Amino acid sequence: MKEILLASNNKHKVSEFRKALEPLGYFVYTPADLGIQFEVEETGKSFEENSSLKSQHLFTLTGKPTLADDSGICVLALNGEPGIYSARYGNPNWTDKQRALHLLNSLPEGADRKCFYYAALAYTTKQGTKFFTGRCDGILALDYDEEGRFGFGYDPIFIHTPSYKRFSQISPEEKFKLSHRGSAITSFLNYLNQ
Numbered sequence: 001m002k003e004i005l006l007a008s009n010n011k012h013k014v015s016e017f018r019k020a021l022e023p024l025g026y027f028v029y030t031p032a033d034l035g036i037q038f039e040v041e042e043t044g045k046s047f048e049e050n051s052s053l054k055s056q057h058l059f060t061l062t063g064k065p066t067l068a069d070d071s072g073i074c075v076l077a078l079n080g081e082p083g084i085y086s087a088r089y090g091n092p093n094w095t096d097k098q099r100a101l102h103l104l105n106s107l108p109e110g111a112d113r114k115c116f117y118y119a120a121l122a123y124t125t126k127q128g129t130k131f132f133t134g135r136c137d138g139i140l141a142l143d144y145d146e147e148g149r150f151g152f153g154y155d156p157i158f159i160h161t162p163s164y165k166r167f168s169q170i171s172p173e174e175k176f177k178l179s180h181r182g183s184a185i186t187s188f189l190n191y192l193n194q
Contacts, residue, residue, distance in 0.1 A: 001025055001026065001027040002025060002026050002027070002192075003026070003027045003029065003064070003065075004017075004021060004026050004027070004028050004029075004065070004067050005029060005030070005031075005034075005058065005062060005064045005065065005066045005067065006028050006029070006030050006066075006067050006068070006069075007031070007038065007040075007054040007055050007057070007058040007066050007067065007068035007069075008030060008054075008068065008069060009030065009031065009032060009038060009039075012152040012153070013069060013181075014028070014030055015172075016172065016176075016181060017067075017069075017185070019172050019173075019176070020176055020182065020185050021185070021189075024189065031058060034062065036058075036061060036062070038057075038058060038061075040053050040054045040057050040058075041053075042054075042070070042084070044070075044084070045084070046084065046120070047070040047071060047072065047083075047084055047118055047119070047120035047133075048070075048120045048122065048131050048133070050070035050084060050120075051068045051069055051070035051120045051121060051122035051131070052068070052122040052124070052129050052131070053068075054068035054070070054122070055067060055068035055122040055123065055124040055129060056122075056124050056129060058124075059124040059125070065123065065124065065125040066123070066124050066125075067121060067122070067123050067188070068121065068122045068124075069119060069120070069121050069181065069184075070084065070119070070120050070122075071086070071117065071118060071119035071120065071180060071181060072084055072085070072086030072087065072117070072118065073086050073103070073115055073116070073117050073118075073153075073154045073158065074115060074116055074117075074118060075103070075107065075113075075114075075115040075140065076112055076114045076115060077107060077108065077111035077112045077113070077114075078106060078107065081106075082103065086099075086153070086154065087153075089102065089103065090102040096152060096153050096154075097144065097156070099153075099154070100144055100153070100154050100156060100157045101144055103140070103154065103157065104140065104141075104142075104143075104144070104157055107140065113139040113140040114137070114138075114139055115137075115138055115139060115140050115158070116135050116136060116137045116138065116180075117135065117136050117138070117154075117158065117179065117180040117181075118133070118134070118135050118180055119133065119134045119135075119179075119180040119181045119183070119184040120132075120133050120184065121133070121184045121185070121187075121188055123188060123191075130191065132184045132185075132187040132188040132191065133183075133184055133187070134179070134180040134181060134182065134183025134184035134185075134186075134187065135180050135183070136160060136178060136179050136180045136183065137160075137161055138158050138159050138160045138161050139159050139161060140157055140158070140159070141156075141157045141158070141159050141166065143157075144156050144157055145157070145166050145168045145169065147169070148166055148168025148169040149168075149169075150167070150168055150169065150170060150171060150172060150175065151166075151167040151168040151169075151170075151175065155167035155168040156168040160178055160179075163178060167179070
């Protein structure tokens with residue numbers, strides 16, 4: 001198996017990457033698996049900058065080819081917010097649900113509900129850093145999905161267009177085919193297989 005060191009402590013993201021990559025012969029492991037305390041301040045002004053900060057830092061620590069992800073939701077009526085601040089939108093101590101509800105409440109009444117998810121992967125090796133991106137468009141729901149068993153983060157309020165399915169209500173396999181991260185990972189795999 002080929003190994004990929006993933007610069008993330010987010011158990012949902014780690015699970016998503018493992019489900020996508022391990023059936024194709026890639027073993028995905030994390031800083032925690034190596035006993036490394038890994039925390040990088042995301043000071044970049046873009047998803048690409050933040051993902052490269054993480055991948056380059058972990059590569060410097062380990063010397064191993066490292067993949068990092070930075071992703072988030074961008075709402076057109078809020079000038080692209082929360083964007084790169086998606087994971088810490090509102091109060092840093094909030095749960096995913098509190099953050100999602102805060103986003104719904106931030107949208108002015110009657111505002112355009114169009115939004116998109118964006119993901120930037122940075123892959124750092126001794127040859128440098130390469131980027132792979134993905135985007136998927138949708139609209140913000142009017143409410144928070146309490147029934148859906150899947151997804152995380154803003155998935156319970158994100159309705160993918162044109163399928164008109166909430167990401168919280170579709171399986172990880174189906175989400176991978178439609179999502180921003182799935183698209184970015186597919187580009188990354190195409191690069192690895194060249």
